[in-house]
Structures are given as structure tokens and as C-alpha cells.
Amino acid sequence: MKDDEQKLCDSRVWWQKIKKLAENFEQALNNKGNANSTFIQLDVAKLDEAFDMYERGWWTFKEHVYGETAEEKRIGVYF
Secondary structure, eight states, X not given: OOTTOOOOXXXXXXXXXXXXXXXHHHHHHHHHOOTTOXXXXXXXXXXXXXXXXXXXXXXXXHHXXXXXXXXXXXXXXXX
16 A cells, blocks of 8 residues: 555444444434433534544554555454
8 A cells, every 4th residue: 555545444334324323323412401411412523523633544554564465454352
């Protein structure tokens, strides 16, 4: 991969589902509305920023851990 290219991470397939889950969680918390709760507001721009930060670090991490085999390897927990 050239230095000016960015590798897209496999996790992108989940990002819309994660965003929808976060939105539903925000709505559920705010609908609960008891006297001891606070209003929760999801900052979608911050969530998108977190996804971007993850993607920028993802390939660097893979190259550091797996070296030349980074392209074939998957980040995961193995038992």
C-alpha cells in the first residue's frame, strides 16, 4: 500500500448498525424519563469522528502486529 492510500477497514460493515443502535439507545434512555435521570444527546459527528479515528489506527496496528502478513490477518480474539 502506498503512503498516500488509506486502507478501508472491514469493520465499516457494522458502522451503520452501531450508529442505529446508539440512536435507539439514546431514545430509550430519554423516553424513560424518571426524576433522577438526565437528558442524553447522541453527538453523531463525534461518533463519526470515532469511526474515522479507528480506521486511521486500524491499519497501523495491523502492520505493527502482523508485519508482512497484515493483509491476510484479521484482528480478533482467539480462544
